[in-house]
Amino acid sequence: MATADTTLRLADDPATDESALLDRVFFALSDPVRRTILERLGTETLLVSELAAPFAISLQAVSRHIQVLVRAGLVSQERTGRVSRCSLLAGSVVAAAVWINRYSKYWQEQFELLAGALRDIEQRQSGDGVRRGRRRKPSPPRRTP
Helix, strand or coil, rough: CCCHHHHHHHHHHHHHHHHHHHHHHHHHHHHHHHHHHHHHHHCCCCHHHHHHCCCCCHHHHHHHHHHHHHHHEEEEEEECCEHHHHHEECCCHHHHHHHHHHHHHHHHHHHHHHHHHHHHHHHHHHHHHHHEEEECCCCCCCCCC
């Protein structure tokens, strides 16, 4: 019984809905064909046949890719009879960008640590060069009586 209650709570939890949306968005973005479709839709609304034209895959395969993008909330598809027009939706991309941005603080800290380490290496190397320039002439060997 506890399992069913947990499942119900998770299904009603907005965080679970957000997680499922992110799963769909990242899955949609994982394919180069779908990313190309999004790039082409970034500037204009296109017919499915126009979207399919540059690909060496069937119109049906492109339609499947578009459906993945629609389910992820990245593309809007409007049908008028047999004509289907697609346009870009920004909402899901914004949600993914917000999620990714949560980690920017971590990455910024890592880049700052890396920059500091590189400065230290550079200073040590330039310091070694200075010491090399001050080397003395070798002393003659000592004679022992």
